[in-house]
Amino acid sequence: MYKIPMSLYIHMPWCVQKCPYCDFNSHTVKKTPDYQAYIANLIKDLQQDAIFCSNRSIHSIFIGGGTPSLFSAELIDKLLSNINKIIPINKDAEITIEANPNSVDIERFNGYQQAGINRISIGVQSFQADKLVKLGRIHDPKEAITAGKLAKTLNLRSFNLDLMHGLPNQSIDDAIYDLKQAIAIAPPHLSWYQLTIEPNTLFGSKPPVLPDDDKLWEIYQQGHQLLTQHGYQQYETSAYAKEGSQCQHNLNYWRFGDYLGIGCGAHGKLTQPDGKIIRTIKTRHPKGYLEGRYLDKCYDVSKEELPFEFFMNRFRLFEPTPKHEFEQRTYLPLHSVEKQLATAIEKNYLIENKESWQITDHGKLFLNSLLEVFL
Ligand SMILES: C[S@@+](CC[C@H](N)C(=O)[O-])C[C@H]1O[C@@H](n2cnc3c(N)ncnc32)[C@H](O)[C@@H]1O
Ligand code: SF4
Numbered sequence: 073m074y075k076i077p078m079s080l081y082i083h084m085p086w087c088v089q090k091c092p093y094c095d096f097n098s099h100t101v102k103k104t105p106d107y108q109a110y111i112a113n114l115i116k117d118l119q120q121d122a123i124f125c126s127n128r129s130i131h132s133i134f135i136g137g138g139t140p141s142l143f144s145a146e147l148i149d150k151l152l153s154n155i156n157k158i159i160p161i162n163k164d165a166e167i168t169i170e171a172n173p174n175s176v177d178i179e180r181f182n183g184y185q186q187a188g189i190n191r192i193s194i195g196v197q198s199f200q201a202d203k204l205v206k207l208g209r210i211h212d213p214k215e216a217i218t219a220g221k222l223a224k225t226l227n228l229r230s231f232n233l234d235l236m237h238g239l240p241n242q243s244i245d246d247a248i249y250d251l252k253q254a255i256a257i258a259p260p261h262l263s264w265y266q267l268t269i270e271p272n273t274l275f276g277s278k279p280p281v282l283p284d285d286d287k288l289w290e291i292y293q294q295g296h297q298l299l300t301q302h303g304y305q306q307y308e309t310s311a312y313a314k315e316g317s318q319c320q321h322n323l324n325y326w327r328f329g330d331y332l333g334i335g336c337g338a339h340g341k342l343t344q345p346d347g348k349i350i351r352t353i354k355t356r357h358p359k360g361y362l363e364g365r366y367l368d369k370c371y372d373v374s375k376e377e378l379p380f381e382f383f384m385n386r387f388r389l390f391e392p393t394p395k396h397e398f399e400q401r402t403y404l405p406l407h408s409v410e411k412q413l414a415t416a417i418e419k420n421y422l423i424e425n426k427e428s429w430q431i432t433d434h435g436k437l438f439l440n441s442l443l444e445v446f447l
Contacts, residue, residue: 076343076401077131079324080155082114083335084140085358088175091208092274093267097337097356098138109362110335111147115154117334117354117366122158124342124350125332130159132166132321135189141171145183152188159332166191166229166320173211173219181222190229191319193263194219197236199253206240206280213253220257230317232261237295238288239267240280247291248298255302260317264295265310308388326385328401336361341373347403349373378402379409380446387439392428412445421445 086105087098133155135148148169155161168191169184181192196216198204204212211219223231233254237247254262266288269275283291296306304312308326311319325331333340333354340352353369355361373381382402386393399406413429416422421435421442435442 077324077329078125078128078342079132079134079321079329079331080118080130080159081321081331081333081335081338081340082133082135082140082151083333083338083354084110084135084137084143085336085361086142087137087139087172088142089208089210090274093207093270095270095273095276096138099358101142105358106362107143107147110358111143111151113362113364113366114151114334115158116364118155118158118332120366121332121334121340121352124340124344124352125159125330126345128159128330130155130161130165130332131329132324133161133168134321135167135169137170139172139175140169141175141180145180145187148184148189149187161188168193168232168319168321170195171219171223173215176219176222178222178225181226185226185228191231192223192226192228193232193234193261194223195234196220196254197234198239199250200246203239203242203246203250207236208274217253217257220254220259223259224257230260230319232263232319233257233259234263234265236265236267237291238283240282242283242291244287244290244294248294251295251298255298255304261311261313261319262299262304263310264299264312266292307390323389326389327397328382328385334366343401343403349378349403375404378404379412380443383446384443387431387435387442390431390436392430394428395424396427409446416442416445419445 083097085097085099086101088101090098090100167189169189170193172195184192197207197209199213199216201213220233235250235254267282269279299312303314305315306312307318311322330342331340332342333352336354336358337356338354341349342352343349349372351371351373352367355365355368379402382398395406413422417424420432421438422429422431
């Protein structure tokens with residue numbers, strides 16, 4: 073069983089200002105939070121989770137948020153060294169921190185690197201001042217470029233820029249301009265998300281005017297072509313990377329690997345020695361979490377749900393799905409999904425060979441219909 077890699081996600085729940093499109097679990101900093109106390113609680117939270125992962129080690133770590141770069145390098149160092157004492161971190165583990173362009177400088181980046189961070193993900197979103205204002209961002213294009221260039225000078229294992237497209241009043245040229253600016257910095261990884269309007273956000277209650285479907289399609293086509301010409305391979309809907317620089321942490325989620333989740337609202341998925349898969353959900357609000365109530369929910373994922381969960385993750389990736397991984401990661405026999413797979417193949421959503429299944433272009437376009445086959 074422990075051929076299944078286990079990652080660790082750590083959630084940092086604070087931001088300087090809430091962006092109007094964001095439905096992540098992030099809270100505006102009113103008075104400076106007790107960052108030190110939060111780190112101490114993360115460590116205790118992991119100590120309690122250790123019962124779910126006997127003798128395993130950590131394959132990758134992702135410190136996300138919120139704005140993790142509000143935490144000092146000293147605190148990140150304390151966190152990582154304590155994690156390693158509780159559950160050993162593999163020597164070659166990818167360790168990422170998310171950083172907002174306005175909360176970083178060379179000292180902080182250097183400190184993170186010394187603490188063991190080997191990948192930085194920078195939330196740029198756009199390189200155009202008017203777009204950043206509309207998105208409620210507190211950085212300007214210059215700060216975004218500086219943060220990207222700083223990350224580059226560190227010679228990290230990798231770094232990523234997050235960009236969004238389909239922004240209010242965005243033309244095709246605007247979107248291509250953003251990509252060209254990012255390509256000029258040459259990050260090994262680029263996440264290129266289409267802006268979605270989420271219900272519980274300011275944009276959800278007062279939706280801005282977004283590009284229509286034809287324009288969105290054109291932005292995607294031209295942007296995809298530009299990224300491909302510059303050596304970025306798309307390996308998931310929104311994820312592009314230079315050869316060998318795919319995000320190992322996200323790959324583990326999408327390959328239905330295991331993960332611990334510590335911090336406010338973090339989710340975990342952990343396969344137990346008897347083959348049961350448990351899901352953990354941590355207390356969402358910092359107040360309850362800081363009072364020591366870490367685990368909010370913990371339950372077994374039912375066998376009936378597993379095929380859908382497995383394929384929902386797996387088919388986000390454009391690589392083939394090895395058939396043996398279905399059995400290895402769900403503990404279900406292949407014949408339990410034979411009928412559903414035959415339907416998906418008949419509908420031209422999938423093709424198969426002896427070893428693997430591969431999603432077709434038609435399947436990518438109708439991903440929801442493909443997944444419904446497993447419900
Ligand atoms: C966890 S979030 C935030 C990281 C960091 N705090 C920041 O904002 O730069 C990771 C990324 O998700 C993307 N994102 C957040 N909300 C989105 C939305 N409504 N639609 C599309 N992408 C979104 C943004 O690109 C963001 O950088
Ligand atoms: S900075 Fe990032 S996590 Fe915070 S509110 Fe904005 S998008 Fe959300």
